[in-house]
Amino acid sequence: MTLELPHPPAPENQAGQAVPALSLRGLAKRFGDKIAVDGISLDVPAGSFYGIVGPNGAGKTTTLSMATGLLRPEFGTAFVHGVDVWKRPLEAKKLMGILPDGVRLFDRLTGEQLVSYAGLLRGMDKGVVATRVRELLAALDLGPDAGTLVVDYSAGMTKKIALASALIHAPRLLVLDEPFESVDPVSAANIRDILDRYVASGGTVIVSSHVMDLVQRMCDHVAVVAAGRVLAAGTVDAVRAGATLEDRFVQLVGGRNHTEGLEWLRTF
Amino acid sequence: MVAHLLRLKLTLLRNSVRRSPWQLVGLGIGTLYALGLVGLGITGLLFLRGADAGVAQTVVVLGGAAALLGWAVVPVAASAADLTLDPARFTTFAVPMPQLLTGLALGGLIGIPGTATTLVALGTVGTWSWSLPGVAGALVGAFLGVLSCIVLSKVVTTATAGLASSRRFKDASAVIFLIPLVLMGPIVAGVAEGIAGSGDFLTGLARTLSWTPAGAAWSLGGEMAAGSYGAAAIKFLIALATLAGLALCWKALLQRALVTPPYAGTFRKRAGGLGFFGLFPATPTGAVAARCLSYWLRDPRYSGSLVVVPLLPVLFLFQATQTGSYGMLLFVGPLTAFLLAWSISTDVSYDNTAFALHLSTGISGVQDRLGRAVACLVFALPVVLALSALPFLLGADWQLLPGVLGLSLGVLFSGLGLSSVVSARYTAAVPLPGDSPFKKPPGNVAQTLAVQFGGMGVLLLLVVPETALLVAQFVTGSAVPGWINLVLGPVLGLALFAAGVRLGGKWLDARGPELLAQLAVNR
Numbered sequence: 001m002t003l004e005l006p007h008p009p010a011p012e013n014q015a016g017q018a019v020p021a022l023s024l025r026g027l028a029k030r031f032g033d034k035i036a037v038d039g040i041s042l043d044v045p046a047g048s049f050y051g052i053v054g055p056n057g058a059g060k061t062t063t064l065s066m067a068t069g070l071l072r073p074e075f076g077t078a079f080v081h082g083v084d085v086w087k088r089p090l091e092a093k094k095l096m097g098i099l100p101d102g103v104r105l106f107d108r109l110t111g112e113q114l115v116s117y118a119g120l121l122r123g124m125d126k127g128v129v130a131t132r133v134r135e136l137l138a139a140l141d142l143g144p145d146a147g148t149l150v151v152d153y154s155a156g157m158t159k160k161i162a163l164a165s166a167l168i169h170a171p172r173l174l175v176l177d178e179p180f181e182s183v184d185p186v187s188a189a190n191i192r193d194i195l196d197r198y199v200a201s202g203g204t205v206i207v208s209s210h211v212m213d214l215v216q217r218m219c220d221h222v223a224v225v226a227a228g229r230v231l232a233a234g235t236v237d238a239v240r241a242g243a244t245l246e247d248r249f250v251q252l253v254g255g256r257n258h259t260e261g262l263e264w265l266r267t268f
Numbered sequence: 269m270v271a272h273l274l275r276l277k278l279t280l281l282r283n284s285v286r287r288s289p290w291q292l293v294g295l296g297i298g299t300l301y302a303l304g305l306v307g308l309g310i311t312g313l314l315f316l317r318g319a320d321a322g323v324a325q326t327v328v329v330l331g332g333a334a335a336l337l338g339w340a341v342v343p344v345a346a347s348a349a350d351l352t353l354d355p356a357r358f359t360t361f362a363v364p365m366p367q368l369l370t371g372l373a374l375g376g377l378i379g380i381p382g383t384a385t386t387l388v389a390l391g392t393v394g395t396w397s398w399s400l401p402g403v404a405g406a407l408v409g410a411f412l413g414v415l416s417c418i419v420l421s422k423v424v425t426t427a428t429a430g431l432a433s434s435r436r437f438k439d440a441s442a443v444i445f446l447i448p449l450v451l452m453g454p455i456v457a458g459v460a461e462g463i464a465g466s467g468d469f470l471t472g473l474a475r476t477l478s479w480t481p482a483g484a485a486w487s488l489g490g491e492m493a494a495g496s497y498g499a500a501a502i503k504f505l506i507a508l509a510t511l512a513g514l515a516l517c518w519k520a521l522l523q524r525a526l527v528t529p530p531y532a533g534t535f536r537k538r539a540g541g542l543g544f545f546g547l548f549p550a551t552p553t554g555a556v557a558a559r560c561l562s563y564w565l566r567d568p569r570y571s572g573s574l575v576v577v578p579l580l581p582v583l584f585l586f587q588a589t590q591t592g593s594y595g596m597l598l599f600v601g602p603l604t605a606f607l608l609a610w611s612i613s614t615d616v617s618y619d620n621t622a623f624a625l626h627l628s629t630g631i632s633g634v635q636d637r638l639g640r641a642v643a644c645l646v647f648a649l650p651v652v653l654a655l656s657a658l659p660f661l662l663g664a665d666w667q668l669l670p671g672v673l674g675l676s677l678g679v680l681f682s683g684l685g686l687s688s689v690v691s692a693r694y695t696a697a698v699p700l701p702g703d704s705p706f707k708k709p710p711g712n713v714a715q716t717l718a719v720q721f722g723g724m725g726v727l728l729l730l731v732v733p734e735t736a737l738l739v740a741q742f743v744t745g746s747a748v749p750g751w752i753n754l755v756l757g758p759v760l761g762l763a764l765f766a767a768g769v770r771l772g773g774k775w776l777d778a779r780g781p782e783l784l785a786q787l788a789v790n791r
């Protein structure tokens with residue numbers, strides 16, 4: 001990690017242009033022999049609703065972890081509104097709200113306590129935290145379960161309470177890893193409304209997802225990631241080039257095997 | 269099919285070891301420990317060969333009945349049932365019931381508890397090896413007895429599966445189970461006293477038990493060796509009927525359980541108070557302290573240690589009444605301080621990946637360290653002060669109080685400082701959130717042991733000044749070193765505490781992501 005690879009200049013150097021909400025510069029990470037992320041550079045414009053799609057094991061979660069300060073990259077770095085996440089982590093983390101995938105929560109707290117905890121850890125005022133927690137829980141349909149321990153929540157409710165913890169400090173950038181997994185359609189629609197309004201008022205949202213339809217409908221920008229590299233990035237319309245995002249994705253990523261054999265499956 | 273199930277169990281066992289060589293080391297340590305116990309048991313049984321046949325019979329029958337009881341109670345009480353071959357995972361495979369039952373029962377033999385019980389049961393063959401019929405009887409008895417143990421354990425775990433899967437039951441049982449475990453010494457001593465006082469009673473009890481399902485199998489060897497073949501035949505039938513009855517029960521329960529998966533009912537609660545969050549100041553440090561304190565009460569992995577604390581003086585008092593000397597009781601305060609302060613040395617490991625929240629909110633390392641230590645101090649300080657004073661209320665020399673108080677406070681603060689450093693740097697193999705405190709933790713057991721023992725060694729070095737002063741007071745009989753200790757203990761302790769919080773905080777700031785990556789390995 002002492003070795004410095006030359007990577008594209010930091011966004012501050014690009015005078016005259018709007019500073020992107022998130023820019024990744026040559027991020028790379030290896031786990032043992034497996035290269036999980038192989039030099040990803042990406043600019044997420046401020047005020048965009050950005051989707052990151054990719055097959056399983058493409059390196060989406062690893063990339064987002066490195067972009068948000070949860071996993072130290074071997075090479076490269078990330079900038080949040082021009083602030084280097086790995087050189088000035090405290091400043092960068094103030095600007096971000098993160099919903100990580102596959103990490104536990106402090107689930108022996110009640111939902112209400114957990115969201116308050118996230119706010120208080122960020123040094124917010126007690127009264128502000130109390131008001132926001134109440135409104136967030138109501139908006140995410142968690143009101144009736146606010147006093148239940150998170151460990152007794154269902155998978156979808158757990159996702160929602162983690163989302164509430166990421167929103168409590170009104171960040172400028174939201175990084176959501178698989179936010180709609182196991183969330184019921186009604187709650188998902190409510191969450192989409194919240195995120196749409198957030199983007200409309202100038203916030204930036206990055207979501208990773210498997211569900212192409214959702215990304216096509218919801219996002220204005222998209223990046224297709226596979227095997228730790230960016231295959232395509234830009235506005236959704238530019239990336240899908242007339243086709244549906246799903247078809248374009250399969251075309252980019254490949255790996256469809258035109259199934260032959262398995263004849264026995266039809267012989268019952 | 270039975271062979272398939274056994275091979276599956278062996279493969280699962282092998283793969284669990286393959287995840288890292290340290291797992292193998294952990295398994296090795298567990299095996300050595302079990303081997304030691306087994307060796308002790310078998311030696312005892314062989315020793316009984318030369319003893320009076322009546323005594324041997326009493327010991328074997330009572331031991332066997334105790335093993336049966338253990339197999340029934342421990343898996344449920346410790347919520348540590350072996351679920352490597354959880355029958356629920358076979359529901360979709362349409363395995364014929366008889367084969368499934370045989371496979372699961374024999375699978376129960378594979379693993380440390382099963383093997384250990386089998387070996388000790390076979391040891392009874394040695395006890396009766398002076399008589400050929402005795403050997404035959406003991407072999408059959410061991411076979412029936414061990415299988416009964418395993419099937420009984422399956423019956424109990426299947427019957428209570430619904431109950432045991434509820435979180436509240438798991439939390440409560442794990443903590444309550446600690447109480448007899450901690451008081452094992454006094455209980456064993458009490459029982460031993462009972463044996464010494466009323467040998468006849470135990471002989472009678474063993475004789476009665478040997479006619480019941482609990483002891484029939486284990487008494488076969490003795491009856492055959494004594495030549496009472498009639499009694500042996502009847503007991504064989506009793507033992508066989510026991511096993512058959514248990515197997516039928518298990519089959520019925522399993523058939524029902526397979527089609528009615530356990531449902532852990534939850535009830536919803538509207539927003540209530542914020543608990544400790546309302547009591548602590550609304551700062552990051554206060555929030556961490558409030559969260560940790562909630563965990564001390566709600567998480568059985570923490571509250572387990574809280575249950576142990578009031579039992580410590582009981583243990584020491586018992587020891588004092590046995591030996592007639594209150595010398596050890598003097599140290600119940602410093603010892604409690606040591607235990608409580610050291611208990612947060614694995615704090616971050618207990619958080620597991622939930623620690624990501626601390627990392628993503630950008631809380632500073634010092635605030636994190638301080639909050640955790642304060643949560644422990646809130647109850648540890650009054651408890652340690654009270655326990656330090658306790659021996660003097662019971663008649664110890666009041667002259668020693670200042671010295672003991674100084675040592676207690678020194679140990680408490682230095683320990684919290686050291687724990688703050690250790691938990692910022694090393695992760696430990698601890699039970700995962702939601703698991704029983706008794707469950708074998710995943711991960712690097714050997715490193716955990718090294719860090720834990722190394723850390724305790726360092727803590728002993730850190731409190732050398734306080735200890736030396738207390739020793740000086742004992743030797744010289746002068747009160748002066750005691751009063752010096754009362755000042756030095758807290759001062760030195762607080763200095764080390766501050767240093768520990770700062771160093772731990774610095775390390776946490778520098779290595780937060782690396783620490784989270786280590787935690788993620790043991791997810």
